[in-house]
Amino acid sequence: MDISIVIPLLNESESLRELDDWISRALAQTDYRYEVIYIDDGSSDDSWEIITQLAQQQANRKGFCFAKNYGKSQALHAGFKEAKGTYVVTMDADLQDSPEEIPALIERLKDEQLDLISGWKKKRYDSILFKNIPSKLFNWAARRASGIRLHDFNCGLKAYKKEVIKTIEVYGEMHRYIPVLAAHEGFTKIGEQVVQHQARKFGSSKFGTDRFVNGFLDLITLWFLQRFGKRPMHFFGLLGTLMFIIGLGLTLYLGVDKLFISPQGRLITQRPEFFIALTLMLLGTQFFIAGFLGELLIKQRSQLKRYTINQKTDD
Numbered sequence: 001m002d003i004s005i006v007i008p009l010l011n012e013s014e015s016l017r018e019l020d021d022w023i024s025r026a027l028a029q030t031d032y033r034y035e036v037i038y039i040d041d042g043s044s045d046d047s048w049e050i051i052t053q054l055a056q057q058q059a060n061r062k063g064f065c066f067a068k069n070y071g072k073s074q075a076l077h078a079g080f081k082e083a084k085g086t087y088v089v090t091m092d093a094d095l096q097d098s099p100e101e102i103p104a105l106i107e108r109l110k111d112e113q114l115d116l117i118s119g120w121k122k123k124r125y126d127s128i129l130f131k132n133i134p135s136k137l138f139n140w141a142a143r144r145a146s147g148i149r150l151h152d153f154n155c156g157l158k159a160y161k162k163e164v165i166k167t168i169e170v171y172g173e174m175h176r177y178i179p180v181l182a183a184h185e186g187f188t189k190i191g192e193q194v195v196q197h198q199a200r201k202f203g204s205s206k207f208g209t210d211r212f213v214n215g216f217l218d219l220i221t222l223w224f225l226q227r228f229g230k231r232p233m234h235f236f237g238l239l240g241t242l243m244f245i246i247g248l249g250l251t252l253y254l255g256v257d258k259l260f261i262s263p264q265g266r267l268i269t270q271r272p273e274f275f276i277a278l279t280l281m282l283l284g285t286q287f288f289i290a291g292f293l294g295e296l297l298i299k300q301r302s303q304l305k306r307y308t309i310n311q312k313t314d315d
Helices: 013-028 047-057 072-082 099-111 128-146 162-167 174-184 210-228 233-261 272-314
Strands: 003-009 034-040 061-065 087-090 116-120 158-161 190-194
Touching (some): 003 013, 003 099, 013 047, 013 099, 034 047, 061 072, 072 087, 072 174, 087 099, 099 116, 099 158, 116 174, 128 174, 128 210, 158 162, 174 190, 233 272
Parallel strands (some): 003 087, 116 190
Antiparallel strands (some): 087 158
C-alpha cells in the first residue's frame, strides 16, 4: 500500500459520497495504490451507513465507528493505528480540503526526504472575526512556543511518512500540534505547502470558539514538556527548593526577632509572616516531591522501553 488517507468525521453525511468520488478522481491518474480510512467519531446522522456502503462497494475503503464522540485526536489515533500505507495523508471530510493536493504532497515528501508536510490555507473562506483572526494569533503563539516555522498548524491536510505516525501518540486535543509531537520524537524534517481552501458546502463547523482556549492550554502543556519533560526535577525541584529556602529564611527571621530583638512583642503565630513562611515551606516540599516522583516515572518508562527493545531483539 502506497498511501493511506485517514479521514476523521462527525456528522458529515451530506458530503461523504461527493468526497469519496473526488478522492477517486484525484488519484485515478496516478499509479499509487491507496486506501481510505473513515473514522466516524460518534455521528448522530447517516454517516456510518454511508461509510458502510462505500466499504462494501470498494475494497480499498475502510470504516471505524466510535460509540460516542471522543474527539478528533482519538479519531486520528485510531486511523494511524490501522494505516498500512508507506505514506499517510490526513484530511477533513467537509469538502474544504482538496484531494487533488495529495499527489503533490507525496511527491514533495519523496523528493525532499521530508518526515511530514503540512498544508497552509493561505487564502481562507472562513469568518474573519471568529476564525481568521483567532487562527492567526493561535499560529503565531504556536510558532513562538515550538520553534517550528509553520503558518497553519491546524490545517487538516497533512502528509506523513509511516514511521512518523507509528511513533507519535495523539491524545487529548493534540491533533493541532502533530508537527510539534513529531519534532519531539526526532522527526524534524518538516515542510509546508500552500493548499487550496474550499468554502464549506454543507452544514456548519463542528468546532466552537472554545477550541482556541483549549489550543492555547495544550500549547502551554507542549512547551512545558519540551523544556522539562525529560527532567521534571529541573522545574519542580528548583521551584520547590527556592520556595522552601525563602520560607525557612522567614522562619529563622521570626525566631531571631522573637528571641533577641522583641521578646515582648506579638506571638509568632499572630504575625502574617509566619503563615507566609509556613505556606512557602509546605508548597516547596510538595513541588520538590512532585519533581522527584516525575524523575522516577521517567526512569521507569525508559527502563521498560529498553526492556521491550531488548526483548524484540532477542526474538
